[in-house]
Amino acid sequence: MKIRFIFILLLSIVTGSQSKVGTTSAQFLGIGVGARPMSMAGAFTSMIGDPSSLYWNPASVSKVSNSQISILHTNWLVDTQWYYLGYINKLNSNSSFGANLFYLDYGEEEVTTIYEPYGTDDYWSAYDLSIALYYGINLTDKFSVGGGAKYINQSIYNETASTVALDIGVLYQNYKNAYRLGMSISNVGLNMMLKGNDLYFSCDLDPDNQGNNDNIPCVLETGEYPLPIFYRIGLSKDLVLNKNLLVTTSLDWVIPSDDVEHVNIGFEANHTDRFYFRVGYRQLGKKNTEEGLTFGVGTYWNIYGKNLNIDYNYHDFGVFGYMQYFEFIFNL
Numbered sequence: 316m317k318i319r320f321i322f323i324l325l326l327s328i329v330t331g332s333q334s335k336v337g338t339t340s341a342q343f344l345g346i347g348v349g350a351r352p353m354s355m356a357g358a359f360t361s362m363i364g365d366p367s368s369l370y371w372n373p374a375s376v377s378k379v380s381n382s383q384i385s386i387l388h389t390n391w392l393v394d395t396q397w398y399y400l401g402y403i404n405k406l407n408s409n410s411s412f413g414a415n416l417f418y419l420d421y422g423e424e425e426v427t428t429i430y431e432p433y434g435t436d437d438y439w440s441a442y443d444l445s446i447a448l449y450y451g452i453n454l455t456d457k458f459s460v461g462g463g464a465k466y467i468n469q470s471i472y473n474e475t476a477s478t479v480a481l482d483i484g485v486l487y488q489n490y491k492n493a494y495r496l497g498m499s500i501s502n503v504g505l506n507m508m509l510k511g512n513d514l515y516f517s518c519d520l521d522p523d524n525q526g527n528n529d530n531i532p533c534v535l536e537t538g539e540y541p542l543p544i545f546y547r548i549g550l551s552k553d554l555v556l557n558k559n560l561l562v563t564t565s566l567d568w569v570i571p572s573d574d575v576e577h578v579n580i581g582f583e584a585n586h587t588d589r590f591y592f593r594v595g596y597r598q599l600g601k602k603n604t605e606e607g608l609t610f611g612v613g614t615y616w617n618i619y620g621k622n623l624n625i626d627y628n629y630h631d632f633g634v635f636g637y638m639q640y641f642e643f644i645f646n647l
Contacts, residue, residue, distance in 0.1 A: 339573040340476065340507040340540040341467050343419045343443040348399045350387065350626035350642035354611025355581025356595025358565040360549025361486065361497035365624065365644050366401025369413045369449050371547070372499040373461035374484035376403050376411045377451035382647040389640030392632065396420040399642075413449040413463070418442065421471075441471040447482070459486045467507070467542070474511030480504025480542055494552040501547075506539040546570040561585040577601040581609075589615050591626075605633030622646035 349367025352359035359371040363378040366385040382405045391397040401415040423440035427433070444467070451461030461484050468477040484499035514537070519529035551565035567579040581595030591613035597606040613626035624644035631637050 338540070339543040341443065341445075341469060341478075341502070341542055343417065344445065344467070344502050345543050345545065345571065346391075346397065346419075348387065348401075348415075348417070349385070350611055350628040350640060351583075351591075351593065351613060353630055354593035354595065354609055354613075354626070354628045355565055355583060356579040356597040356609045357569075358549060358551075358567040358579040358581035358595060360484075360499055360547040360567050361495040361551040362549070362563075362565055363486075363488075363495070366403050366413065366415065367399070367642075369401055369403070369415045369447070369463070370501075372484035372486060372497045372549070373413070373449045373463050373482055374451050374459045374486040374499070375497065376413050376449060376461055377409065377453050377459045378486070378488070379403055379405060379411060381405055383644055384647065385642055385644045387640060387642040389638055391419065391638060392635055394422060396422070408453075410450070410452040413451070415445075415447050415449075417445040419444075439472040442469075444468040444470075449482070451484075457488050457490070459488075460484070461486075465502075465504075467504070469507065469509075471509070472511075473513045474509040474537075476507040476509045478505045478507045478542065492552075493554070494550065497547075497549040497551075499545075499547045501545045502542040503544060504542050506541050508539045509537040541572070543574075544572040559587050575601050577604075591615075605635060607631050607633065 347353055347357045348370045349365065351364060352367050352371060363375045366383050368375040383403045385401040387399040389397050398418040399415065402413060404412045406412055419442060421441040423438045425434040426437040426439050428435060445465050447463050447465030449461060449463030451459060453459045463482050465480050465482065466477065467480060468475060480502045481504060482499065482501045484497065487496045514535040516533055517530040518533040520531050521527050547567055547569050549565065549567040551563055554562045556562055563583045565581045569579060570576045578599040579595065579597050580599065581593065584592045594610040596608055598604045608631045609629065611626060611628040613624060615624050626642045629637060629639045
């Protein structure tokens with residue numbers, strides 16, 4: 316009954332919210348990471364699991380049982396390459412240290428001009444980068460907090476922009492009723508502005524007059540843009556169907572600073588901690604979205620004495636087709 320009430324409340328809140336798409340920088344920060352979280356449609360703020368938790372809620376990393384490394388790569392939209400590397404070091408029973416790296420590579424293309432439409436033998440490229448460090452601690456057996464700082468960099472041809480930002484999260488876990496409540500805020504930081512050699516040029520400040528200096532050093536300004544801030548509130552509950560099957564349902568209310576509020580909902584079936592099936596639906600309450608159905612599978616194996624999780628994700632992107640990728644998680 317409580318879960319049903321919260322779900323109805325969230326749907327009523329997201330109705331009528333206003334979009335501000337295109338008003339922020341570093342849009343890659345909202346892509347979402349992890350094969351398991353994305354298989355559950357990104358409803359992962361209250362979940363506990365793997366190094367991708369650093370992205371969704373840094374408070375949850377103190378709950379992991381052991382140190383882990385995750386590696387993920389996918390061919391993302393429009394022939395771009397998306398990489399994620401996450402690491403959690405279990406310091407003791409109450410705290411963990413973590414780090415992650417995002418890299419979105421747009422590739423390279425030959426430069427063309429009006430006078431050289433077939434190429435100049437010069438190439439331009441672009442990429443987005445985020446590197447972060449995190450720390451999470453259990454304040455009690457039920458309540459955890461975590462946070463981290465990240466360096467963000469965007470580059471296109473000879474121009475770059477960089478800044479720093481903070482992520483903060485809290486997690487409450489009720490063991491008796493097998494539910495969790497998580498909250499996080501991501502990308503609270505300074506504005507970004509592109510700078511580079513191509514913005515410097517010589518200009519004539521008074522072209523209508525003769526005899527003045529027409530080679531005054533000038534600089535173009537691209538303007539400052541804030542980071543996309545994400546507020547997330549998540550609720551999840553575990554249901555034990557029998558001794559071999561555990562089903563988890565999870566719901567996230569997402570409040571972006573540059574887009575409409577929406578709800579993500581996901582499910583995971585865990586059979587004997589060895590095989591997993593996940594399904595979800597993204598961005599409920601958001602009109603004109605191309606995202607929607609997600610699903611995936613996962614498995615856990617011991618290979619040559621090393622514990623390895625292999626997770627697969629399928630992500631429907633409407634007119635853009637679909638994405639699918641594998642993630643490998645090494646338990647240290």
